[in-house]
Amino acid sequence: MKKLTAVGLGLLMSTGLASFQAQADEVKIGMITTLSGGGSHLGVDIRDGFQLALEQSGRDDIELLIKDDARKPDVAKNLADEFIQRDKVDILTGIVWSNLAMAVVPSVVRQGVFYLSPNAGPSDLAGRLCHENYFNVAWQNNNLHEAMGAYMQQQGLKKPFILAPNYPAGTDALEGFKSRYHGGELAGEIYTQLGQTDYAAEIAQIRASDADSVFFFLPGGMGIAFTKQFHGSGVELPLFGPAFSFDEIILGAVGEAAIGVVNTSQWAYDLDNPTNQAFVESFREAYGRTPTLYASQGFDTANLILSALETAHPDDADAFREALRAADFESTRGEFRFGKNHHPIQDIYVRTVVAGDNGQPTNRLVGVAVEDMQDVFVDECRM
Amino acid sequence: MTLSLLFEQLLNGLQLGTMLFLMASGLTLVFGVMGLINLAHGSFYMVGAFVTAWTAGTTGSFWVGLGAGILAAAAVGAVVELLVIRRLYHRQHLDQVLATFALILIFSEGTRWLFGSSPLWLNVPEALSGAVALPGGSRYPVFRLVIIAVGVLVAVALFLLISRTRLGMRIRAGESDREMIGALGIDIAKLYTLVFALGAALAGLAGSMIGALQSVQVGMGEPVLILAFVVIVIGGIGSIKGALIGSLLVGLVDTLGRVFLPSLFKLFMTPAEASGVGAALASMLIYVLMAIILAFKPKGLFAAND
Amino acid sequence: MTRLHKGALDKTPGATPVPMPRIQRETWVNWALLGLLLLAPMIANALGEVYYVNLATRIAIVTMAAVGLNLAIGYGGMISFGHAAFFGLGGYVAGISAFHAFDMTPVLSWPITMPGTDNLLVIWLVAMLSCAVLALVIGAISLRTSGVYFIMITLAFAQMIYYFAVSWPTYGGEDGLPIYLRNQFPGLDTNDPLTFFLICFAALVLALAITARLMQSRFGAALTMARLNETRLATAGIAPYPIRLVAFVISAVITGLAGALFADLNGFVGASMLSWHRSGEIMVIVILGGVGRLYGPLSGAMLFVLMETLLGGLTEYWLLFLGLILLFVVLFARGGVMGLLAGRARHE
Incomplete structure (x- = not known):
């Protein structure tokens, strides 16, 4: 138990220090996704697509933290708390399943953090519970x-x-x-x-x-x-x-x-536009497999964030939100824009x-x- | 509902039942002989399916894969028995539950480590694909008939094994009096390993066959495990006969419930509502069945020993 | 605030001196664990690290759920594999009530009109009553069986409720039900993490105190005897069935209250709170900490939640290592964490 206490206190202190050292202009993104158990290939593809876009951007001022939710709503909620309260992330993303999104998103966006959904789009978040800090980059479930x-x-x-x-x-x-x-x-x-x-x-x-x-x-x-x-x-x-x-x-x-x-x-991976062709080719090269739609959604989510970061830092929430809303990026699926509830209008x-x-x-x-x-x-x- | 459709649904119930029997017989054997609750039984099912899928994918032959799957499940079972399970025989049920729960985690994530996150490809062998005509004009997949046949064969073989062979005699002795077989000079340790490996092999067989029909993925053993437990509890833990009757009962009740409950509710509801309510009740049905049976027969239908 | 936890601490069990050195050591360990759980979030709060306050709250709630199960398993010998039913029901009471309070619609309009509420005291009362009724039904049927049959029939009941919740659309089904605003405790700000922690901590201490008092009473003696030697209890003219049933109900009520708190902590309730994995997890915590030890659940929950948090950050294969650690504990560290820290229990 003594050891455990020591570990606990050590953790407390090290994170205390870490939050002092965080640089003001760095952007921190927390990714909560399903990497273990059944259905983990969705989370893996979202993560790989997202990381590919970040690598291709060549930016070194973006820190991506990734954690596995094991497809459990309360684990996802706990990770969201950890990312927001301890790591002080600016943006959260990554959740695969609707029930996990419902557990995490409403409270996260109210705390002033941006959430970009790379997959789940439950109807409540598009309608009754829509929020200015919530953007869906995939589709509404229906x-x-x-x-x-x-x-x-x-x-x-x-x-x-x-x-x-x-x-x-x-x-x-x-x-x-x-x-x-x-x-x-x-x-x-x-x-x-x-x-x-x-x-x-x-x-x-x-x-x-x-x-x-x-x-x-x-x-x-x-x-x-x-x-x-x-x-x-x-x-x-x-x-x-x-x-x-x-x-x-x-x-x-x-x-x-x-x-x-x-x-x-x-x-579709054979969709004929230059962004998509480059994406499919580079994804195959990097990971040795054909990307799924989940990978394309992860890739698009990252590129949307990157496009908005060109305009504003998330600390300037209003400007950053406007930049996201503009959706001024080359998507892999052709023309892409947001409706007023921040859900896509797309073919x-x-x-x-x-x-x-x-x-x-x-x-x-x-x-x-x-x-x-x-x-x-x-x-x-x-x- | 026509007679031929009813017949087809009865066959489906029978097929689900025989599949459950392959799982439940191993589980109940292990409990009967060693008094062990094994939550990790579903993991052997998964091991069988994964090894079959991998081998079939590499060699191109389902049959080689099937053999490899059964052998691998038996081997993994034997190793697990030697390393872990034999330390648990004298422990409380509680310790057994925790240890085998831990084994589930280890097997699931270990499998994912080895084979990756994606589901694997495994198909019905060419010779057994396709469907045959049923009386009444309906058609039924050959492979499902084969599963029923395998289930029947295994049931017969188990009965012969237990009633006619030396090994069976020892198993029966172990079921009725665990101390006595030691006194008879039988190597209990070897017997236990053998019985455990046999149970694992049966689970592996079920996983290989069912894997061809369903999806070979991490965590596939858990729903089957719960169903198998329902079966052996209904049948009476430790009784092979109980496992057989319980399997068929659960298979038929589950299948027919899924078919008939929604139709029943359609008599006084809109189709969409009836389908939803019917499906909800159908998913609870086997648990209701189990609760009713245990309320009246607290030791299941054919209690062996507890 | 100080008033609240001081009052709670006065009731702390285990303080009664018993003239045995082993018990002395266990008492010290108990106090140390409880003190650690209380102090760590206070320090974290002072340092502005809210996350660790919430982590401690999580530990306190999970502990409480396990304290409930421990009463059934450890003291009553009833191995319930279905306590997620009560944990989830408690959670759903909190969620449903908050949902209607937020929407300003009644929970029930027939036979009586029952409005939703965000008053925690009311919610807790309803959660505990609902769990008591459910446990009475489940217990009355299940306790006719014993051994493995009891394990499986409790699981069956929990599975029934799980499938019901998944497919019942009114309260979100498998998507679950978010609680937008944390339910309120009269006179306190529950949105303040430390305040909410102290509420949960007080509830935990109360649950521990009740368990301790119960086990020192004649009822506790009868329950222990029902577990150890049913025949002897019967010769004393006491039927074991009602004793077990009452213990099962109390156990469910404690776990159910923990579920209500858990829903408020997460701001969410869903069918996953009812799943058999959850039952397994609570059971793992009880065994990990040490079965039938009053503070076993606390040590088990601390270890489990910390492992979950720390391992989860290290590797995506963390469940594999969790499995290995659990296996190691059950094979080589009998008696769980409490067995290691405080020696073997009295009656072993």
Whole structure:
């Protein structure tokens, strides 16, 4: 115990000193993200994309602190306290999951710290709880589902069968889909258990229905399991979904079962613009793999911060906020601007999964599902 | 709901049940013989799946991968027994829970260290892919039928092993009186290692087969572990027969609950609401089943010994 | 403020001198641990390091949750793998109440109208009552079983509540429920980290005091006997079942209050407070500190939270090392931290 006390006091003193030594003009960014356990490939890609942008900027006055939240809301909250109260960061970013964002963001932004979301976009933060210090650089959670609803209507599909896990992001997904799909009648609507990995019963229901297509939102391992089992079931209906079940890493795990699936994304690695081409090339060179949309979001988030730092230091909060709002940076996804609730207005693309050069499945850009898409919660935001 | 769809859903319940049996039989065997609660049983499932996926990816053959996965799970089981588990036999359940909880953390993060954060690729072997026609016009994946067959084979083999062989005799002796088998001059240490490795191998087998259907990723063993515990508690801890009945019961109740509860609520709710409420209740169903059974039969359906 | 913690300290248990050298040493260790927990955040606050004040608050709350579980496991021999149910329920009471107070909507409009409130005293009372009722139901059914069956049936109940919370949309489901403004204690500024720490510290000391008094009473003797030798208790004409049930309920109430405080500390409540990992974590803290030792949870929580914080900063594989340390403790340091610091417990 004595040792423990000594360690504790030592820590107290060393951090006390550290805060005196901090330079006034240096910018400190705290990144809380998921690096361990299931689903950690999202956090790893966000981190790698973010770091790549910082390296390419060549600035040495930015300090990036990274910590793992193990996908637990209270750990994330504790890390946020640590970053703000002990390390005195100016900007926080990195959270992957909506439930962690809800635990961290509302209190963080009220303390005057900027938070830039590289992934999660729960509806409350876009509407009721929007805040001047909160910026979402990815999407509002419903965007990709809404876009898919619109696209499936355009494609003339009359009887889609839709399914998602029974939790807020899942109900948002199906509601979002239905809000933009009016091209026919649903063949069925199923909520599955969160974390469920066997979909035999659901696939049997799809087979028994008279559906002409399937829309599903099953992120991570759930989507891998569903796609493989659907492929093996002998049901031959086209599959549609948001990009979350079809990033390059998940495609590697699903294998050829994913070929032919159509998905919506705000970004694609074969999107034809110079920023994106340079990003994909340098990411492959640095990390030896094709970036996912999460990596592109991390990269864009860092570049947005860098662009705003050209104008102002976060200590000058109003000027820095204005600079962020201007979104004056070259994004990897083409044209990008913020709505009044600080959520993106951007094109949502359609991709399809094809067999790549080495037989491995990969995404190919097909076209645009919805142009200049904005979230539907913007009117609830009083800002 | 047509008869053929009902039949298909019953098959699905059966398949989930046999998969659970592969996990639960090892768990209950280890408890019956050694009196050990092993939370790390799901880790052997994960080890089996990862080694199978890695080997299949390297050699291109699912079958080589399957063999490697089972062997690796058995070997890891034996090593864990020698290093850690055997120090726990004489401890309280509480110490066993903590130590094996620690093993979960070590295995999950160790696996991530070795194989990385991304889920691995593993598919159903070419020969067993595709679907066959069921009576009534529906189609059913071949691989799922194979899983059912493997589950039945394992159940039969376990019954024969326990009732007909020398090893089985010792296991039965160990279940009824732990001190006595020492007195009979049987090398208990070796027996325990063997039983533990056997349980791990069964978990590895389940992980390899299920990995081909689902996602091979870190943490995949935990949901299955909880289900397997529900199974053995319902069946009566230590009883292979109980594990079999419990597995089928849980498999069928879970599958049919997921299918029928939402339809039931659709009678008096909008489809979206019914689907949500039905799914919520379906996810609680097996725990309700377990609580009801234990409320009336506090030692499960086929209690062996506690 | 001084009044508050002085009053609390007067009730500190373990001060009763017992004429055994081992116990003397344990008393000293207990006082040292409690003093450390009280002093460290005060020093940190004086140095302007708010983070360490909140860290100490976290330790105090987690300790309290474990004190509750310790009553069930350590003194009552009831290995509950479902205490997250009570921890989470307490948290949800705080969260839901604050949610309605913020929105100015009633929590219940039928059969009675019940408005939301941000008064901590009311919230704590409701949290403790809800946990007592839930524990009465769970305990009444679960205590019919024993051994591993008890472990698993408590887990089953917690899982039911977890899945219910995940899929119930009104209060955020899996996204959880933020508490925008910390709930208020009449006459105190709970937003001040040190004040909130002292509130939690006082609650912890009270929980320790109640546990100590309880175990010194006839009830405690009966509970101990129910754990050690049920038959002997029965021959004394006391049925073990009601004794265990009451202890289980008190244990749940303490853990539930800790949950309510935890929600206010984080400004957030979510389904993760109900997950089986959480039950496991509280149990780990009890075992790490030393089962059935009054101050075991305190030493366990200190070690656990500090490990979590320090290791988490060193490597992204920190859970691996946490696992190795836990394994080492259970294999080679029997009796947990308290066993190391204060020697073996009396009855071992």
